[in-house]
Amino acid sequence: xxxxxxxxxxxxxxxxxxxxxxxxxxxxxxxxxxxxxxxxxxxxxxxxxxxxxxxxxxxxxxxxxxxxxxxxxxxxxxxxxxxxxxxxxxxxxxxxxxxxxxxxxxxxxxxxxxxxxxxxxxxxxxxxxxxxxxxxxxxxxxxxxxxxxxxxxxxxxxxxxxxxxxxxxxxxxxxxxxxxxxxxxxxxxxxxxxxxxxxxxxxxxxxxxxxxxxxxxxxxxxxxxxxxxxxxxxxxxxxxxxxxxxxxxxxxxxxxxxxxxxxxxxxxxxxxxxxxxxxxxxxxxxxxxxxxxxxxxxxxxxxxxxxxxxxxxxxxxxxxxxxxxxxxxxxxxxxxx
Ligand SMILES: Cc1ncc(COP(=O)(O)O)c(C=O)c1O
Numbered sequence: 001x002x003x004x005x006x007x008x009x010x011x012x013x014x015x016x017x018x019x020x021x022x023x024x025x026x027x028x029x030x031x032x033x034x035x036x037x038x039x040x041x042x043x044x045x046x047x048x049x050x051x052x053x054x055x056x057x058x059x060x061x062x063x064x065x066x067x068x069x070x071x072x073x074x075x076x077x078x079x080x081x082x083x084x085x086x087x088x089x090x091x092x093x094x095x096x097x098x099x100x101x102x103x104x105x106x107x108x109x110x111x112x113x114x115x116x117x118x119x120x121x122x123x124x125x126x127x128x129x130x131x132x133x134x135x136x137x138x139x140x141x142x143x144x145x146x147x148x149x150x151x152x153x154x155x156x157x158x159x160x161x162x163x164x165x166x167x168x169x170x171x172x173x174x175x176x177x178x179x180x181x182x183x184x185x186x187x188x189x190x191x192x193x194x195x196x197x198x199x200x201x202x203x204x205x206x207x208x209x210x211x212x213x214x215x216x217x218x219x220x221x222x223x224x225x226x227x228x229x230x231x232x233x234x235x236x237x238x239x240x241x242x243x244x245x246x247x248x249x250x251x252x253x254x255x256x257x258x259x260x261x262x263x264x265x266x267x268x269x270x271x272x273x274x275x276x277x278x279x280x281x282x283x284x285x286x287x288x289x290x291x292x293x294x295x296x297x298x299x300x301x302x303x304x305x306x307x308x309x310x311x312x313x314x315x316x317x318x319x320x321x322x323x324x325x326x327x328x329x330x331x332x333x334x335x336x337x
Pocket of ligand 1 (some may be wrong): 108
C-alpha cells in the first residue's frame with residue numbers, strides 16, 4: 001500500500017511547492033558540500049560504527065541505541081515490522097496523521113486504531129500496542145502538552161504498549177518546545193528525520209533512537225537491509241549536529257516565522273479558513289472548491305487533505321514571499337475564469 005504524500009509527483013516539478021513540508025530555504029553549505037563529496041565507489045561501513053558513535057554522543061545515548069535508516073518512511077516500516085515480530089497485533093495512529101503509520105501496519109495485517117485526541121487514546125488503549133505520536137503532528141501542526149504526556153505515559157504503562165515518537169518536524173517547530181518528558185523519551189522509540197528541515201528530501205537518511213530498555217531493538221536491527229543508509233546519507237547525518245547546521249536551522253526558523261505570518265494574512269484576505277499551528281505547515285479550507293488542479297497546471301501545488309479524512313481542506317507549508325504572491329495572483333485569476 002502506497003500512502004499519499006505531498007511534494008514531488010509524476011508530473012513536472014512544481015514551481016511553488018506548498019504541498020511539501022520541507023523548508024524552502026536550502027541546506028547549510030558545509031553539510032551540502034559533505035553530501036556532494038560522499039564516496040560512492042565503496043560501501044559504507046555495514047555496522048555504521050563511527051556514525052552511531054557520533055550520533056549517540058550528540059543525543060546522549062549509547063551508540064547501540066542508534067539505528068540508521070534510509071529515511072523516516074523506512075524507519076516506520078521497520079519499526080512496524082519489529083512490533084509485529086515481537087507479537088504486537090495493534091497499532092494506534094493519530095487521525096488526521098501521516099499516512100505511513102497506518103499503511104505500514106495494514107500491510108502487515110495489524111489492527112489499526114485511530115485517535116483524534118490523547119484523551120480518546122488513553123480511554124481506549126487496553127491491549128499492548130505500538131502507539132504513534134507525531135510531534136509536531138503532520139498535518140495539523142498540533143503538539144502534546146504536559147498533561148497529555150502524563151496521561152499517555154500512564155495509559156502506556158497500564159496497557160504494556162510501546163510509544164514511537166516521530167520528531168520529523170521538531171527542527172521546524174516555530175512556536176513553543178516539545179513537552180515530551182525526558183523519562184518517557186528514554187522509554188520511547190524516537191525517529192529523527194532531518195532531511196525536511198535541511199531542504200534535502202531527496203537524500204534518504206534518518207535514524208531511530210531505541211528505548212533504553214531495548215524493546216523491539218533486536219528485531220529492528222535484524223530486519224534492516226545491509227547498508228540501509230547510503231554514503232550521502234551517512235555524510236548528511238554526520239553533519240546534522242554541527243554548529244553551522246544548527247545556526248542555519250535557527251535562521252530558517254526565524255525566517256519561516258515571519259513568512260508564515262504573511263502567508264496566513266494572504267490566505268485570510270482570500271477568505272480561507274485556517275487552523276492554528278506550532279509548525280511550518282497547517283490546515284486550511286479554501287473559499288472556493290476545485291482549485292487544486294488549475295493551480296497545479298500553473299506550477300503551484302497544495303496538498304489535498306482528503307486522504308487525511310478532511311475533504312475540502314488543504315495542507316500548506318510556509319513558502320517564500322514570491323511563492324505567496326504567485327498563489328494569491330493565481331487564485332484571483334481563477335476567480336475571474
Ligand atoms: C511525519 C513524517 N514522518 C516521516 C516522514 C518521512 O520522511 P523521510 O522518509 O523523508 O525521512 C514524513 C515525510 O513527509 C513525515 O511527514
